Amino acid sequence: MPQLTGSIVKYPARNLVTWYLVLIMLGTLLLTLPICRGSGSTNVSLLDACFTATSASCVTGLAVRSTPHGFSFWGQLVILCLIQVGGIGIMTITTFTMFNLGSKPSLRARAILTETLGASDDADLKWILRHVLMVTAITEGTGFLILLVRNLFLYDPLTAAWHALFHSISAFCNAGFALHDDSLMQFQGDIVVNLTISALIIVGGIGFPVMVDLHKNFPLGITRGWQNLHIHSKFMLTGTAFFLLMGFGGTLFLEWDGVLDQMPLWKKMMVAGFHSVTCRTAGFNTIDLASLTNATLFISMILMLIGAGPCSTGGGFKVSTVVVMALHAWKTFQGSTRINFARRTIPNEVIQAATATALLFSVVAIAALTMLLVVEQSTIPHPKSQGVFLDAAFEVVSALGTVGLSTGLTGTLSIMGKLIIIALMFLGRIGPISVFAALSRSERAVPVEYPKEEPLIG
Amino acid sequence: MPQLTGSIVKYPARNLVTWYLVLIMLGTLLLTLPICRGSGSTNVSLLDACFTATSASCVTGLAVRSTPHGFSFWGQLVILCLIQVGGIGIMTITTFTMFNLGSKPSLRARAILTETLGASDDADLKWILRHVLMVTAITEGTGFLILLVRNLFLYDPLTAAWHALFHSISAFCNAGFALHDDSLMQFQGDIVVNLTISALIIVGGIGFPVMVDLHKNFPLGITRGWQNLHIHSKFMLTGTAFFLLMGFGGTLFLEWDGVLDQMPLWKKMMVAGFHSVTCRTAGFNTIDLASLTNATLFISMILMLIGAGPCSTGGGFKVSTVVVMALHAWKTFQGSTRINFARRTIPNEVIQAATATALLFSVVAIAALTMLLVVEQSTIPHPKSQGVFLDAAFEVVSALGTVGLSTGLTGTLSIMGKLIIIALMFLGRIGPISVFAALSRSERAVPVEYPKEEPLIG
Ligand SMILES: [K+]
Ligand SMILES: [K+]
Numbered sequence: 001m002p003q004l005t006g007s008i009v010k011y012p013a014r015n016l017v018t019w020y021l022v023l024i025m026l027g028t029l030l031l032t033l034p035i036c037r038g039s040g041s042t043n044v045s046l047l048d049a050c051f052t053a054t055s056a057s058c059v060t061g062l063a064v065r066s067t068p069h070g071f072s073f074w075g076q077l078v079i080l081c082l083i084q085v086g087g088i089g090i091m092t093i094t095t096f097t098m099f100n101l102g103s104k105p106s107l108r109a110r111a112i113l114t115e116t117l118g119a120s121d122d123a124d125l126k127w128i129l130r131h132v133l134m135v136t137a138i139t140e141g142t143g144f145l146i147l148l149v150r151n152l153f154l155y156d157p158l159t160a161a162w163h164a165l166f167h168s169i170s171a172f173c174n175a176g177f178a179l180h181d182d183s184l185m186q187f188q189g190d191i192v193v194n195l196t197i198s199a200l201i202i203v204g205g206i207g208f209p210v211m212v213d214l215h216k217n218f219p220l221g222i223t224r225g226w227q228n229l230h231i232h233s234k235f236m237l238t239g240t241a242f243f244l245l246m247g248f249g250g251t252l253f254l255e256w257d258g259v260l261d262q263m264p265l266w267k268k269m270m271v272a273g274f275h276s277v278t279c280r281t282a283g284f285n286t287i288d289l290a291s292l293t294n295a296t297l298f299i300s301m302i303l304m305l306i307g308a309g310p311c312s313t314g315g316g317f318k319v320s321t322v323v324v325m326a327l328h329a330w331k332t333f334q335g336s337t338r339i340n341f342a343r344r345t346i347p348n349e350v351i352q353a354a355t356a357t358a359l360l361f362s363v364v365a366i367a368a369l370t371m372l373l374v375v376e377q378s379t380i381p382h383p384k385s386q387g388v389f390l391d392a393a394f395e396v397v398s399a400l401g402t403v404g405l406s407t408g409l410t411g412t413l414s415i416m417g418k419l420i421i422i423a424l425m426f427l428g429r430i431g432p433i434s435v436f437a438a439l440s441r442s443e444r445a446v447p448v449e450y451p452k453e454e455p456l457i458g
Numbered sequence: 459m460p461q462l463t464g465s466i467v468k469y470p471a472r473n474l475v476t477w478y479l480v481l482i483m484l485g486t487l488l489l490t491l492p493i494c495r496g497s498g499s500t501n502v503s504l505l506d507a508c509f510t511a512t513s514a515s516c517v518t519g520l521a522v523r524s525t526p527h528g529f530s531f532w533g534q535l536v537i538l539c540l541i542q543v544g545g546i547g548i549m550t551i552t553t554f555t556m557f558n559l560g561s562k563p564s565l566r567a568r569a570i571l572t573e574t575l576g577a578s579d580d581a582d583l584k585w586i587l588r589h590v591l592m593v594t595a596i597t598e599g600t601g602f603l604i605l606l607v608r609n610l611f612l613y614d615p616l617t618a619a620w621h622a623l624f625h626s627i628s629a630f631c632n633a634g635f636a637l638h639d640d641s642l643m644q645f646q647g648d649i650v651v652n653l654t655i656s657a658l659i660i661v662g663g664i665g666f667p668v669m670v671d672l673h674k675n676f677p678l679g680i681t682r683g684w685q686n687l688h689i690h691s692k693f694m695l696t697g698t699a700f701f702l703l704m705g706f707g708g709t710l711f712l713e714w715d716g717v718l719d720q721m722p723l724w725k726k727m728m729v730a731g732f733h734s735v736t737c738r739t740a741g742f743n744t745i746d747l748a749s750l751t752n753a754t755l756f757i758s759m760i761l762m763l764i765g766a767g768p769c770s771t772g773g774g775f776k777v778s779t780v781v782v783m784a785l786h787a788w789k790t791f792q793g794s795t796r797i798n799f800a801r802r803t804i805p806n807e808v809i810q811a812a813t814a815t816a817l818l819f820s821v822v823a824i825a826a827l828t829m830l831l832v833v834e835q836s837t838i839p840h841p842k843s844q845g846v847f848l849d850a851a852f853e854v855v856s857a858l859g860t861v862g863l864s865t866g867l868t869g870t871l872s873i874m875g876k877l878i879i880i881a882l883m884f885l886g887r888i889g890p891i892s893v894f895a896a897l898s899r900s901e902r903a904v905p906v907e908y909p910k911e912e913p914l915i916g
Binding site: 254293294295297298299302325326328329332333348352353355356359360366369370373374388389390392435 | 712783791806813814818827831846847
């Protein structure tokens with residue numbers, strides 16, 4: 001028994017699957033209890049409970065059942081607990097795994113924690129958990145207070161507090177569950193709500209190591225602080241800013257005469273900005289996604305695929321992975337075989353790992369989309385199933401990136417379809433860190449070098 | 459002037475853009491001549507002539523105008539000449555470039571030609587052109603004779619010969635132009651036509667170096683011959699077989715009760731097999747693409763993206779690129795940093811180039827699809843533009859992979875849409891070899907190595 005406990009503490013990534021399965025099963029059981037059912041709504045089927053529990057634990061946000069009406073207060077509380085545990089859990093475990101696993105020094109990224117925050121050389125689970133809890137409490141607490149003040153103008157004190165708590169946790173954990181059937185569409189023009197939720201999402205998605213790094217270097221002032229930042233933080237901050245701007249500009253341009261039509265300029269900008277923030281794995285929405293143009297939906301899918309940062313509550317490819325791959329391609333075209341950035345060289349193993357991860361991600365997405373198209377459409381020819389392809393692609397990307405946005409397909413999924421989406425949400429949450437763990441397994445013997453012979457490419 | 463000629467012969471890739479532009483302009487001018495217009499059809503507009511000339515020169519096969527009815531015999535002859543020149547040209551120039559360009563020995567794949575066929579160490583343009591012409595003449599000649607015999611049962615001798623010639627050239631060049639409005643749908647159950655066209659497509663798409671390598675090693679018998687093959691040929695043959703089987707199995711399974719319904723088993727298999735062959739950049743069809751299920755269309759898009767082989771008449775990512783990337787990912791997951799295959803080590807530069815090419819391809823496809831969605835749909839929201847997303851994605855992939863299949867969007871494209879597709883066909887044809895040329899530019903000074911620092915990924 002102590003041996004088991006020891007193993008769990010020492011290798012949390014190995015037990016990640018078990019942990020999340022237990023969390024989901026527990027959530028499923030609780031959500032099927034009659035007390036969790038919303039008054040006047042139908043019984044929660046086992047499949048729907050499992051879907052909701054998976055969506056909450058994996059902080060995805062896809063819903064087959066209305067959160068405000070399909071579940072009672074107790075049901076919502078269960079969902080909120082799953083979100084909070086799932087969010088804190090993934091941040092803690094991914095951070096621990098990233099910084100401790102693997103005997104290859106080149107794949108141990110411990111430097112950020114040890115160098116920048118003075119964590120002991122063997123940054124242990126407890127240390128990380130304590131700091132993650134601290135960051136979570138501070139951020140969610142601040143968000144809660146601001147939202148509470150805003151909500152007091154709208155609801156009675158108890159409802160105001162409950163909504164503020166729920167949305168603050170859901171936003172920081174990038175979960176995307178909301179206590180309104182229209183997500184946050186009724187707050188489309190509400191500056192306080194938009195800014196607070198956006199800030200919570202961005203902070204939650206940037207990743208724990210970046211927060212630690214920023215906290216350390218903030219006192220040095222902007223210029224010196226920036227220079228001092230770890231290369232990972234620079235990548236994440238620049239990349240996040242770039243993709244946020246891309247999403248903002250794209251949405252603004254493409255929807256100017258679309259859903260943004262007839263809005264004043266400041267509102268156009270706020271709605272486009274919020275959409276850009278939420279696509280990158282949060283999953284709230286202040287516009288009806290189904291009424292966006294295909295071009296906007298496509299850009300949104302790209303943003304959802306890219307996602308947020310490692311060791312965060314967000315999902316996707318991860319911004320830093322995309323930045324590494326882009327730099328790699330750029331340097332290759334320049335004829336260089338070494339990636340230097342800000343006077344640092346990025347080890348080849350990292351680039352290899354990024355490419356392999358991206359490829360695996362793509363293969364899973366392709367296979368899942370094919371399967372979903374098969375089970376949802378069977379033999380319906382293309383002209384009779386108009387539009388379902390985009391809906392299905394959007395749903396797959398949203399589940400795998402643990403984003404939670406949907407053009408409306410979630411509600412009409414068949415049993416098989418729901419099972420596929422459940423599997424994808426689980427894979428999207430557990431997959432990346434497991435892949436990383438696999439990549440950093442103890443060093444193998446270096447294979448023989450044979451005479452070189454190159455295949456033609458391109 | 460002699461200097462100019464020398465430069466053209468020495469660096470054909472540099473002049474590739476010019477050559478193809480001249481070919482396309484010439485074709486455009488010829489096709490606008492009244493004599494090229496089909497009797498009873500409307501005048502050929504400049505844009506449509508340019509579209510057709512680009513499609514033919516780049517051996518793509520997308521058509522805004524019916525080949526049999528929109529053009530006279532003379533028009534069809536112009537198209538056929540553009541196909542033949544475009545096909546032979548791209549094979550010759552890509553082979554020459556691959557084997558001669560670049561001062562990095564690791565990016566000179568000359569070994570296949572020099573070692574296996576005893577070409578002089580500086581395999582020159584004339585040598586390659588002569589051999590490409592030989593291969594083309596033999597293959598197209600054989601195809602022509604078989605198709606001629608078959609056609610004599612159907613048409614008068616002159617028509618039979620013309621159809622046999624046109625389809626034989628169009629198939630070997632992977633062009634996909636046909637002298638029937640329904641492509642080859644009326645030959646759906648014709649074993650001779652199916653096998654002949656399929657064989658021409660596969661031979662044309664496998665790539666000139668593989669043909670040379672096979673020719674050399676064929677006399678050694680299967681076992682020793684296989685062992686003796688260059689690693690590139692092994693990749694291409696294995697990969698092509700794998701993707702053909704994947705397309706065949708996928709189509710058979712997904713369309714069993716769909717378009718293949720009510721066909722006898724042998725016909726189901728033949729139609730599925732032909733679809734699998736044609737997706738990989740040929741562009742003929744024996745089934746109505748628009749009536750396939752979304753799942754089949756999606757798989758077809760993946761096959762179109764992968765495409766055929768380097769130094770061939772086919773387009774796409776190229777099979778060998780995909781094989782290299784898959785091997786790379788596989789080895790990475792096994793914890794190895796070196797790719798060994800069949801007692802050969804694949805140089806890192808090749809893997810880098812493959813990844814960079816794939817990334818660039820994806821970026822172009824994403825940008826083009828976004829643009830096409832914008833110009834074709836402007837502000838029409840998703841629910842009102844049902845199905846167009848898949849059609850547009852299919853069209854983009856088809857143009858960029860120089861495949862030429864379409865679910866029917868080509869005919870309804872706006873002027874801007876046509877221009878985008880023209881640009882994509884051109885890029886899909888000229889892009890890969892230009893990228894390769896850029897990648898093999900003279901070696902830069904190796905950059906300084908800084909202290910290593912890794913971003914987190916995954
Ligand atoms: K989410
Ligand atoms: K083609």
